[in-house]
Amino acid sequence: MPTLTIDGDDLLVHVAALERLAAFHFHDVRFPLASVTDVAVEPNVWTALRGIRSPGTGIPNVIAYGTRRHAGGKDLVLVTGGRRPGLRVDFAEGAPYSRLVITLADPQEQANVIRRAQRGALDT
8 A cells, every 4th residue: 555654845655566567657756745735535535536547557446546647737546445535635736746646544644644744844
């Protein structure tokens, strides 16, 4: 399962080796915390997906790993499992992706961690 960590002023998305193959994405991704515009827990993470898979792996309601392209740009998606909660993080223009959609063990706690880190970054 992918993990999110705060590394200084960045949100780091770490993806294990097999997940990298499924995503066609061969390195961890960093997003500046300053570029985060919204963080939300999606009750059914599949509803947050938009666009078409290009490239990546996709089986509806089973796995969606990789890049999804749409009229507004591209999203990084790391979603597995059926209808379950997940995390959606939206980014400002200029970030490597418009949105991150990810399934995690505790999406609410991860959302709280990101929000606290953002507040901390603003206080410095």
